Amino acid sequence: MIPVVGFANQKVAILGLGRSGLSAARALRAGGAQVLCWDDNALARVAAEAEDFEVRDLGRDGALDGVASLIVSPGIPHLYPNPNKTITISQQLGIPVDNDIGLFFRSFxxxxxxxxxxxxxxxxxxxxxxxxxxxxxxxxxxxxxxxxxxxxxxxxxxxxxxxxxxxxxxxxxxxxxxxxxxxxxxxxxxxxxxxxxxxxxxxxxxxxxxxxxxxxxxxxxxxxxxxxxxxxxxxxxxxxxxxxxxxxxxxxxxxxxxxxxxxxxxxxxxxxxxxxxxxxxxxxxxxxxxxxxxxxxxxxxxxxxxxxxxxxxxxxxxxxxxxxxSYPGLPHRSQVIAEAGGVTYINDSKATNVDSALKALMAFDRVRWICGGLEKEGGLSALAPALDRVAKAYVIGREAAGFAVQLDGVEAEVCTTMESAVGQAINDAQPGETVLLAPAAASFDQYDNFEQRGDDFTRLVRAALGSGQ
The missing domain is CATH 3.40.1190.10 (Mur-like, catalytic domain)
Incomplete structure (x- = not known):
């Protein structure tokens, strides 16, 4: 742990109790600060209380009285599209707003x-x-x-x-x-x-x-x-x-x-x-x-x-x-998860936007492409330079049909589920081809995160191939 310096015997408030929030709370306490915590998620508050942190609704009147700094978790907006209420109050009171990265650099x-x-x-x-x-x-x-x-x-x-x-x-x-x-x-x-x-x-x-x-x-x-x-x-x-x-x-x-x-x-x-x-x-x-x-x-x-x-x-x-x-690669980022019958299976679930999916597609010559999910701004037109590499697209997600119609000139099958997409891609794949998960979209319509999506793809591929790879 890196104890946070500069807040001994002062009140510091933590907004958001995910990994970075709880970590900051522990490091601040190790540096002698009095820590106040809040998260809208009740389970997160219970976890903080289990570590004997004081839990206080920071949005209530007077909750920030005497607070020297407000430490905010990354996912909480402070300006756009709409600032969090507690951050607005903090700024009106002149309380500095920071995050765990700022605490690290001041304390390292x-x-x-x-x-x-x-x-x-x-x-x-x-x-x-x-x-x-x-x-x-x-x-x-x-x-x-x-x-x-x-x-x-x-x-x-x-x-x-x-x-x-x-x-x-x-x-x-x-x-x-x-x-x-x-x-x-x-x-x-x-x-x-x-x-x-x-x-x-x-x-x-x-x-x-x-x-x-x-x-x-x-x-x-x-x-x-x-x-x-x-x-x-x-x-x-x-x-x-x-x-x-x-x-x-x-x-x-x-x-x-x-x-x-x-x-x-x-x-x-x-x-x-x-x-x-x-x-x-x-x-x-x-x-x-x-x-x-x-x-x-x-x-x-x-x-x-x-x-x-x-x-x-x-x-x-x-x-x-x-x-x-000797670099093994990172999970969910151009990760080779299986090779069978001359076909390579790649998990690039981290390709959550069009640019990263384009780069993933450009890395291979002939692709059975599993794509789709919660589409981001800007559409899919930027994928055009790589679409000639796609033998066929297998589209997943709740809006799979709308996603598929944007893939001009590509044979696309609306599969909706990962299980269906994997099954069809494996059935169609020929030696020398790559089955690639590079969704060009966020995962939140069907999965909690891109890691869960990639794990599902990996599990289904290995199960279908009868492989424990």
Missing amino acids: ATSGWEAFETPPRVIAVTGSNGKSTTSALIHHILLEAGRTSQLAGNIGRGVLDIDPPENGGVVVLELSSYQTELARALTPDIAVFTNLTPDHLDRHGGLGGYFAAKRRLFAEGGPDRAVIGVDEPEGQFLAGQLSEGPGDDRVIRVSSGTKLTGPGWQVFARKGFLAEYRKGRQAGSIDLRKIKGLPGAHNHQNACAAYAACRSLGLAPGVIEAALH
Whole structure:
């Protein structure tokens, strides 16, 4: 645990008692704060009471009297589309609003670090797509290289649940826009921006607000080094803002598909090969094509970002390359779950938006595509470049018929349920094809989350194949 500093003998209120909320409550109490908790979910309140936290409806008159700070869980809106009542009251009273990420950064470094030969470092990863894989990949590379590493934030453990760092230890954080937009302290040593595509637009008041939430990690944090994906205009803009000139190697530009040139520091992938250039000279090269855990151009972008972050820590290209080959992949993200009869079965349930589904489809030549769910804003037209790879679509979800009619030029079967879709896809699949779950939609019409959806797909495939894989 990382005890929170600066609130000893003060009242701190926690709004939202999910994983991050309870973790923050424990860390605040460990730092000497008096903690008040609230969640609209009765079961969450019972869990807090079981740990002897004071539970108080923070929306009632006078509930925030004497409170020094309000700590908010990521899913609770503070501005758009409509701010939570308790947050509005807090702001009217002048009470600072923060989250567990802000508490972490204000509390992570301690006086005990003076005894360390090598200070601990924090790598923070954000972006629309690929941040989980990039974070997990950095963590994996560090462990394979014999470095002490902890993975936390939006993946792995809660940030305040991690162990106090050791000499030379590295903490790798995946941070969502919900986390970066509100944190009052953001001070990573290395910050990574993977890419930007439209997502969570209602929460951020549009694409500009969404980018602004991501940008805070760099503008507020002032990292020693920034790894920036420049395949979109927003990444190019961010890299330009952070750089003092073409040769400023505090910014490492990353691309998948475009050769980057100039006197600075670049890492890019083209035709399956990663290349590193620094001061106009090639410093490293890796063949990514046979790395099973990183299929497709989108994963090659993730590999470039992770490579750049690890090179910033001084790891040699050969060490990173060896670790890439042993990377097993993350569940629900281009995860190979079975191979039978010449057919490969891929679980990419995390492809919850059109852009991530497009990238998943582009990674394979001939696809039996299981898709559908709770459709997001913008429609499906952006999938057009990959639809020629689809042998047939098997559409699930309550609105499966409406989803299917948008797939112009693709044979689509309205299956509605995952069980039906898996059965039909397995029956139709031919050797050399891929059965791919990449829904291009949220899961909430049929599942609690994308993990549950991916687990259902995996269970049904393995059961149908008679496999315990």
